[in-house]
Amino acid sequence: MLDKAIIGGSRKYWTWIAFLLTLAGIGTINYIRQFQYGLGLTGLSRDVTWGFYIAQFTFLVGVAASAVMLVIPYYLHNFKKYGKIVILGEFLAVSAVTMCILFIFVDLGQPMRVMNVVLHPTPGSVMFWDMVVLSGYLTLNIVIGWTTLGAERKGVPAPKWVKPLIYLSIPWAVSIHTVTAFLYAGVPGRHLWLTAIMAARFLASAFAAGPALLIILSMIVRKVSKFDPGKDAIQALGKTVAYAMSANVFFFLLEVFTAFYSGIPSHQHSLVYLFSGLDGHAKLVPWMWSAAILAFFSLFMLIYPGLREKENLLSIACVTVFISTWIDKGMGLVVGGFIPNMFERVTEYSTTLPEVLITIGIWAIGFLVLTILYKVAIAVREEEIA
Amino acid sequence: MSMDRRDFLKIIGLSTVAGGIGGAGLLELRKGTAEASSAPHGRNKGSGSTLAMVIDVRKLESPDQYKRCIDACHKAHNVPDFGNPKDEIKWIWTDDFEHTFPGAGHEYVAEEVEKKQFLLLCNQCEKPACVRVCPTQATFKRASDGIVMMDYHRCIGCRFCMAACPFGARSFNWRDPRTAPNLQNPANLNPKFPTRMKGVVEKCNFCAERLREGLEPACVEACKDTKAIVFGNLDDPKSEVREMLRTHYTIQRKPELGTNPRLFYVIGG
Numbered sequence: 001m002l003d004k005a006i007i008g009g010s011r012k013y014w015t016w017i018a019f020l021l022t023l024a025g026i027g028t029i030n031y032i033r034q035f036q037y038g039l040g041l042t043g044l045s046r047d048v049t050w051g052f053y054i055a056q057f058t059f060l061v062g063v064a065a066s067a068v069m070l071v072i073p074y075y076l077h078n079f080k081k082y083g084k085i086v087i088l089g090e091f092l093a094v095s096a097v098t099m100c101i102l103f104i105f106v107d108l109g110q111p112m113r114v115m116n117v118v119l120h121p122t123p124g125s126v127m128f129w130d131m132v133v134l135s136g137y138l139t140l141n142i143v144i145g146w147t148t149l150g151a152e153r154k155g156v157p158a159p160k161w162v163k164p165l166i167y168l169s170i171p172w173a174v175s176i177h178t179v180t181a182f183l184y185a186g187v188p189g190r191h192l193w194l195t196a197i198m199a200a201r202f203l204a205s206a207f208a209a210g211p212a213l214l215i216i217l218s219m220i221v222r223k224v225s226k227f228d229p230g231k232d233a234i235q236a237l238g239k240t241v242a243y244a245m246s247a248n249v250f251f252f253l254l255e256v257f258t259a260f261y262s263g264i265p266s267h268q269h270s271l272v273y274l275f276s277g278l279d280g281h282a283k284l285v286p287w288m289w290s291a292a293i294l295a296f297f298s299l300f301m302l303i304y305p306g307l308r309e310k311e312n313l314l315s316i317a318c319v320t321v322f323i324s325t326w327i328d329k330g331m332g333l334v335v336g337g338f339i340p341n342m343f344e345r346v347t348e349y350s351t352t353l354p355e356v357l358i359t360i361g362i363w364a365i366g367f368l369v370l371t372i373l374y375k376v377a378i379a380v381r382e383e384e385i386a
Numbered sequence: 387m388s389m390d391r392r393d394f395l396k397i398i399g400l401s402t403v404a405g406g407i408g409g410a411g412l413l414e415l416r417k418g419t420a421e422a423s424s425a426p427h428g429r430n431k432g433s434g435s436t437l438a439m440v441i442d443v444r445k446l447e448s449p450d451q452y453k454r455c456i457d458a459c460h461k462a463h464n465v466p467d468f469g470n471p472k473d474e475i476k477w478i479w480t481d482d483f484e485h486t487f488p489g490a491g492h493e494y495v496a497e498e499v500e501k502k503q504f505l506l507l508c509n510q511c512e513k514p515a516c517v518r519v520c521p522t523q524a525t526f527k528r529a530s531d532g533i534v535m536m537d538y539h540r541c542i543g544c545r546f547c548m549a550a551c552p553f554g555a556r557s558f559n560w561r562d563p564r565t566a567p568n569l570q571n572p573a574n575l576n577p578k579f580p581t582r583m584k585g586v587v588e589k590c591n592f593c594a595e596r597l598r599e600g601l602e603p604a605c606v607e608a609c610k611d612t613k614a615i616v617f618g619n620l621d622d623p624k625s626e627v628r629e630m631l632r633t634h635y636t637i638q639r640k641p642e643l644g645t646n647p648r649l650f651y652v653i654g655g
Contacts, residue, residue: 038584039543040560045472049548049558109543109558109585116522116542127521127546188515188643189552266489342554343485347471 001150004379005372012224016371020364027361030354031106039109042355047347048338050107052355055330056362057103059209061180062202062329064096064137066210068173069240075166081236084381085229088221089214090145091373093173096210097138099366106358126182133176140169145373153380177202184337192270192337195258201251202329207244209325211237212318219315221374227381231311238314242302245321249295252328266344270336273346278339281346284331291327294320436512436532437592438620438648439606440630441505445614452480452503455615458608459507461574462593464581466559466566475557477590478507478605483653487639499653505605505615508555508590509639509647510534516547516556525587531619532648533592543585552643556589620648 009017034041044051067089073079074086105111122128144165151158181199188194195201215237218229259267272278274288301307301317308314340346351359446452459478460467466475480503484491491500514534516525524540525547527533548556562584568574569581579595582588593603601607606615618625627650630636636650 038559038561040473040584044560046474046476046548046557047554049545104544107544109545109587110541110583111543113522113540113542116524116540120522120540122521122523125519125521125546127519127544131521183546187519187550187552188645189640190549337549342488342552343481344488345485 001146001153001376001380002372004376008379009375013371013375017368020368020371023364024361024368027358027364030357030361033354034106034358035111039107041352043350043352045347045349047341047345048335048349050334050338051349052331052351052359053103053107055334056359057100057107058180058202058334059326059330060096060100060103060366061134061176062206062325063210063213064093064100065173065177065203065206066214067093067141068170069207069211069237069244070214071166071170071173073236076170079236081230081232084227085214085218085233085237087145087149087377088217088229088374089210090141090148091377092210092214092217092370093141094138094145094373095366095370097134097141097176098369099362100134101138102362102365103359106362126179126186130176130179130183133172133179137169137172137176140165140172144169149377149380153383174203177206184333189342190337191259191267192333195255197251197254201248201255204244204248204251205325205329208241208248208321209329211240211244212321212325215241215318216315216322217370217374219311221378225378225382226385227378234311234314235309238302238308238317241318241321242299242308245295245299245302245325248325249299269340269344273339274332274336279346281339281348283348283350284335287327288332291324291332294324295328298324434530435619436621436648437510437597438618438627438650439510439592439603440616440627440634440636440650440652442614442616442630442634442652443502443504444652444654445612446503446505446609447612449503451609451612451614452505454608455505455605456480458604459590459593462576462596462604463579463591464563464569464576465588466563466581467568468561468566473560475559475563475588477557477588478505480504481506487637490637496654502653504651504653506553506555507605507649508534508592509553509645509649510590510592512646512648513644515550515552515643515645519546519550521546528594531597533594534589535591535594536586536588538580538582538586538588541586543587545587547587552640552645553647556587558587559584 042051042053070082070086070089074082105114108114117128117131144162147162148158178199181202184190184193185195185198215234218234218237222228256271259271269278273281274284275292276282277285298317298320301313301320308317335349339348456478459465460476463477465477466473468474483495483499483502483504486504486506510533512532514525514527517523517527517534520526521544522540522542524537524542526535526537528535543558545558548558559582563569563582575581593601593605596603602610603615603617606617609615616626616630618627620627622628630652631650634652636652638647638650641647
């Protein structure tokens with residue numbers, strides 16, 4: 001079936017592939033530099049030890065988990081309109097988890113020792129479990145997506161053994177994001193992270209950002225191919241984004257309430273740093289206000305049905321949701337947790353060029369995987385139409 | 387078949403326990419104050435001892451005295467110095483009251499305390515968050531004396547321990563430490579302690595390598611004349627640390643987090 005990624009590609013398709021390969025190549029060259037010099041090539045320091053890479057990782061785990069927003073309605077509630085689109089969600093999950101794994105890999109100081117996590121399994125470590133759930137989720141989505149699409153191509157029903165795997169993928173999707181939230185919510189002394197609602201916030205922002213991206217991707221797919229995921233499916237997904245984004249913003253405001261009404265300074269410091277600056281340091285302030293404004297703007301667009309039902313407006317809303325959650329859950333959450341540091345001093349962080357190029361390279365690899373998988377799925381669908 | 391570092395350390399630990407003397411026991415023995423029956427009571431069941439440190443900051447008066455401790459440690463452990471905060475690696479350093487004990491101060495803190503510098507190092511917690519989060523057990527708590535140690539050969543450099551440590555005690559080798567200017571002169575190198583490689587985390591190890599030879603930690607030795615740092619077995623009621631804790635009001639950094647630091651400060655009175 002993979003042959004369909006090569007056969008019948010248009011000129012545009014190959015240009016796109018070449019473009020992604022170029023970005024991936026630039027990223028790889030910069031990664032080799034980082035591999036030789038060390039992580040000092042990034043903007044990280046003793047005080048801010050995780051940055052842009054882990055921000056992308058955290059955000060993308062959410063995108064990966066969001067496939068479940070299609071799987072649940074389609075397989076549990078027999079919502080037929082998702083029949084065509086569910087494969088796009090599963091393949092998006094494959095691409096997102098691939099990026100997650102790459103972002104963890106490039107963040108390691110000793111990447112050649114990565115298998116130590118398997119050699120010395122440590123059930124007490126959340127990171128060990130994160131590895132387990134992420135690799136499991138990747139496998140599940142590859143197997144499920146490939147098998148169902150293969151069956152569809154042959155015009156036969158999917159084999160029976162896939163069903164239990166599909167059901168398993170539902171709690172598994174929740175688990176990847178819960179475990180990722182536990183990376184943060186379980187460490188003492190970092191007040192921005194030490195919150196019981198962290199996993200819930202992660203799931204809410206995931207179910208907003210993931211389906212938002214899926215809507216945009218569906219619109220692109222419709223434009224570049226004969227395969228139409230369907231207006232109704234896109235509209236239904238739009239409602240999911242509306243609910244999830246509302247929950248996401250609501251959960252964030254809960255954090256703000258607890259920090260400021262309780263009056264406990266240590267609970268406020270990170271939020272103050274993020275939104276108005278602390279001790280004269282305010283690098284993330286413009287980013288965070290952009291995220292906040294975009295979040296409310298997107299809610300306005302999504303909640304009012306008259307706006308959401310117009311597809312071009314829905315696409316704008318989805319782009320704003322995506323950017324807003326990317327800032328908030330990426331840099332805001334990860335870097336904000338490190339500021340102020342354990343001595344209540346402020347050391348800021350900004351990315352370096354190699355760090356950004358490596359990051360772009362990984363996104364390019366993710367989109368390459370996505371493009372290839374979508375090309376196969378689209379080709380199968382176009383055969384059916386023809 | 388060669389044994390790995392972990393096994394080696396285990397054997398060292400077990401043999402000291404079997405001998406009835408932990409790392410600190412060695413010290414006490416050297417001073418002729420050891421109790422043959424210095425059995426642990428309650429905590430750390432079945433182990434030899436729990437090493438702890440009391441820093442009497444009243445006795446450290448000049449910046450020079452702090453510097454002696456810091457230099458002794460950093461020299462003993464070949465700690466690289468790149469001369470910039472971004473690559474900074476430190477095992478022991480100083481900070482003021484407000485930043486050493488965040489949340490513990492108020493606006494009317496005695497001037498003497500407010501202006502004082504405090505020695506900071508790994509707290510050697512009884513329940514270390516760094517050990518809990520490490521995905522490879524590259525950082526671990528030694529059973530024989532409770533020292534939180536690093537296996538530089540196993541660490542994958544994920545830095546989860548640095549995110550988890552509430553005391554900012556850990557440093558990461560952002561670049562090859564062997565290229566640090568201060569380590570270029572062979573005269574500055576301590577051949578008895580390994581240099582590290584890039585991409586691994588490091589921190590204070592309570593001088594486990596010196597304890598093995600019956601020596602005191604480098605910082606304790608460096609300010610010996612001031613008697614400012616007392617080091618010994620917390621499980622031995624007759625030890626000097628227990629005597630200090632009994633007779634002085636001591637505080638810990640962030641005790642509310644439940645990690646049970648094994649580092650205590652006498653700050654006044």
